Amino acid sequence: MTRYILTRLLSLVLSLVAASVAIFLVIEILPGDPAAIMLGVNAQPDTLAALRAEMGLDQPMVIRYLAWVGGMLHGDFGTSYTYHTPVAKLIGDRLAVSLPLALFSLLLTVVIAFPVGIWAAARRGSAADTLIMGITQLGVAIPNFWFAMLMVVLFAINLRWFSAGGFAGWDKGLLPALKSLTLPAVALALPQASILARVMRSALLDTLSEDFVRTARAKGLSRAKALRRHALRNALIPVLTIIGMQFSFLLAGGIIIENVFYLPGLGRLIFQSISARDLITVESVVMLLVFAVILVNFLVELAYALVDPRLRSGR
Amino acid sequence: MSPMRFLRSRNLVIGALLTGLFTGAALLSFLWVPYDVTQMDIAHKIKPPSGVHWLGTDHYGRDILSMIMVGARTSIAVAVLAVGIGMGLGVPLGLWAAARRFSLLDEVIMRGNDLVFAFPSLIIAVMITAILGPSATNAIIAIGIFNIPVFARLSRSGALGLWNRDFILAARVAGKGAMRISFEHVLPNILNLLIVQGTIQFSMGILAEAGLSYVGLGAQPPTPSWGRMLADSQTMISFAPHMALFPGLAILLTVLGLNLLGDGLRDLLDPKLRRGRT
Numbered sequence: 001m002t003r004y005i006l007t008r009l010l011s012l013v014l015s016l017v018a019a020s021v022a023i024f025l026v027i028e029i030l031p032g033d034p035a036a037i038m039l040g041v042n043a044q045p046d047t048l049a050a051l052r053a054e055m056g057l058d059q060p061m062v063i064r065y066l067a068w069v070g071g072m073l074h075g076d077f078g079t080s081y082t083y084h085t086p087v088a089k090l091i092g093d094r095l096a097v098s099l100p101l102a103l104f105s106l107l108l109t110v111v112i113a114f115p116v117g118i119w120a121a122a123r124r125g126s127a128a129d130t131l132i133m134g135i136t137q138l139g140v141a142i143p144n145f146w147f148a149m150l151m152v153v154l155f156a157i158n159l160r161w162f163s164a165g166g167f168a169g170w171d172k173g174l175l176p177a178l179k180s181l182t183l184p185a186v187a188l189a190l191p192q193a194s195i196l197a198r199v200m201r202s203a204l205l206d207t208l209s210e211d212f213v214r215t216a217r218a219k220g221l222s223r224a225k226a227l228r229r230h231a232l233r234n235a236l237i238p239v240l241t242i243i244g245m246q247f248s249f250l251l252a253g254g255i256i257i258e259n260v261f262y263l264p265g266l267g268r269l270i271f272q273s274i275s276a277r278d279l280i281t282v283e284s285v286v287m288l289l290v291f292a293v294i295l296v297n298f299l300v301e302l303a304y305a306l307v308d309p310r311l312r313s314g315r
Numbered sequence: 316m317s318p319m320r321f322l323r324s325r326n327l328v329i330g331a332l333l334t335g336l337f338t339g340a341a342l343l344s345f346l347w348v349p350y351d352v353t354q355m356d357i358a359h360k361i362k363p364p365s366g367v368h369w370l371g372t373d374h375y376g377r378d379i380l381s382m383i384m385v386g387a388r389t390s391i392a393v394a395v396l397a398v399g400i401g402m403g404l405g406v407p408l409g410l411w412a413a414a415r416r417f418s419l420l421d422e423v424i425m426r427g428n429d430l431v432f433a434f435p436s437l438i439i440a441v442m443i444t445a446i447l448g449p450s451a452t453n454a455i456i457a458i459g460i461f462n463i464p465v466f467a468r469l470s471r472s473g474a475l476g477l478w479n480r481d482f483i484l485a486a487r488v489a490g491k492g493a494m495r496i497s498f499e500h501v502l503p504n505i506l507n508l509l510i511v512q513g514t515i516q517f518s519m520g521i522l523a524e525a526g527l528s529y530v531g532l533g534a535q536p537p538t539p540s541w542g543r544m545l546a547d548s549q550t551m552i553s554f555a556p557h558m559a560l561f562p563g564l565a566i567l568l569t570v571l572g573l574n575l576l577g578d579g580l581r582d583l584l585d586p587k588l589r590r591g592r593t
Contacts (some may be wrong), residue, residue: 018430026442037446141518141571143525146545146563149552157553252435256526260549270441271530279446286442293435 004305012298019290020072024065027283038081038277051081055280068283077284082276087284090269097167098258098265101181101188102251108189109196109246116193117200122227124205132197139194144253148187148260155183165262184261188253192246199242203235210234236307244300248293327579333572337565341387350378352385352539361555371557373547379558382539383565389451389540390569393533394520396455398513401462406509408463409470410501414493416475425471428464436461440523444532451534458523462516469512473505507584511577518573525566541566 035051036043051057056064071078077087120132156164162183168176207213208231216226255267262268266285273281349369350356356376364371370379412424440457447453474497477483486496527533528542536543541562548558 015430015433019434022430022434023442027446137571137574138567141567141574143522143529143545143563143566143570145526145529146559146566149545149549149559149563153552153556153559248435249437252438255437255441256530259530270438274441282442286438289435289438290433294433297433 001305005302008298008301012294015294016291019294020069020287021065023283023287023290024068027279028061038279040277072284072287077288078280080273080278080281082273082278082281087281090281091266091285091288094264094266094269096170097181097263098251098254098267100177101184101254101258101263101265102247104178104181104185105188105192105250105254106243106247108185109192109250110243112189112193113196113200117197118204118227118232120197121201121204121208122224124201133201136194136197139190140198142191144187144191145256145260147190148184148257151183151187152260165260167263167265180261180263184254184257184263187260188250188257192250196239196242196246200235200239203238204231207231207234233307237304240300240303240307244296244303247296251292252289324579326575327583330572330574330576330579333568334576337387337569337572338391340384341391344381344384344388348378348381348384350381352377352381353537361551361558363555363557370561371555373544373558374551374555379544379561382544383541383561386539386541386544386562387565387569389528389534389538390521390524390566393451393455393458393524394517397458397462397520397523398516400455400459401466401516402509402513405463405466406470406502409467409472410474410497412467413471413474413478413501414497416471416478421471424467428467431461432464432468434461437523437526440527441530441532444527449532449535451538451540454524454527454533457527458520462520465512465516466509469508470505473508474501477501477504511581511584514573514577514580518570518577521566521570521573 035048035055035057039048039051056067059067068078075088077091079085080087080090083090116132116136120129123129152164155161163180166180168180170177204227208227210231213226213230216230217223221229254265255270257263258265258267259271266289270282270285273279273285354377356372358376359368359372360374360376362368362372362376368378368380370383372378373382408424408428412421415421436458439460440454443457443460444450444453447456478501483496483500486500491499524533524540525542525545528540529546531543531546533542534540544562545559548555548562552559
């Protein structure tokens, strides 16, 4: 088990180093001087020189990379050029919206997908199964931001159950805050729940046809019991993989949904920074999100080991 | 024929019909559209569907049906080219890794793929288009990069099994090099897998293009694109829902069609996979 964790940990660190180099190089290699891009076409030479010095652009590339990574390790993500506040604080404020949104939609995804997938697998080939699979097929194909707009028309404009956008803020209490995250979370969750339900169903059907399930049935377990006690646990590996990928997708996919609902999250921050040419903020937010994704992948791999003891003894 | 078998062939039929419909609309738009999409007609702006404008008009009085037809070009072109990038670079990489399987080169190629795979694609696409500037070309690059590891992994895993087969051994004995074997013997045998995956990536490309152009990072005006039409409709959705309804339906039906086509093709081309999916 220790060996397994250590190798995973090593690959986590290597991935992070590679990712930081890649992001740094993308900003670096791209044509144009980042300071010039940030200041726009009408920049005065002296402001340009001042910003270049402030960003450390007069230093060699390796030094700048090390300074950037070193700073991040200390929680210093640099200072935003447009907001004149530390990027770490900007990110912290926005994360208070984006992270709960991602978790909320992940929860919805799992809560919808598990029963639906299991139900469909248990009734394979029936009319109900066909109907569910048809609906999930639609769910996979629907663009989530369009679905979000349709929900705004129905639930915000016509029924007036929710507000059409904006965020109440956590200081207003848990319920108003969660309420303003509900429509965005549902919009994000529906396509993901459709995917997960399909994965759940096919993973279950795969394990249901295995010998150990047949043995369990032969011992007299009902189909439902065999499914719950034996097949489900074994179907969890592919399901966990997808959930891990989905969490990163939800965290990142939020950037478009946040735009639909005018939520002050990381997505809005990225777009505002992009239109303000604030590359320091863009670079750091992207690195943070990549870090989150790589970390989640790592946690999923640890979760495999918990679900499947065979993996613990090293591959 | 059992009901499930019928459903499978029905997937193929519906998928092919929907895909054909939108590809046909895109092709037709080169020759004919009901109205010129660059022509504003303020007198007839925001009109609901009618006999004159089947799907209504937008806030500049442009015909929505015509815009959807021309927008189909943008969506399809971006998605096809992005799949092209993914296949064009990913397949050779995967075949190369399989030919030198378990060597350092294989390891480097596959870990590189893992890395790209681990990136949140949407965010990197946003970053790339933000720095290079928003345009359809940059959207293609941004989406295409994330197709590379998909095809590299698929080609490698498909090819690995083939390298142990007798016909490859025969080719090696005949003195053919690894590259020639990869392209002459391995590639034709994994083509089915690649076609099915290509269809799926195509549909994901359509969704990604719509998302990018919705946030203003795709094709720029006056080129119509479905995502941009949705973005334009957003502030008017309470009194002009038709402006949001039809472009969204176009995206939904195209993606649905491609997904069904992919499922149908998989069942048709790869009978081994049938068991797992029924």
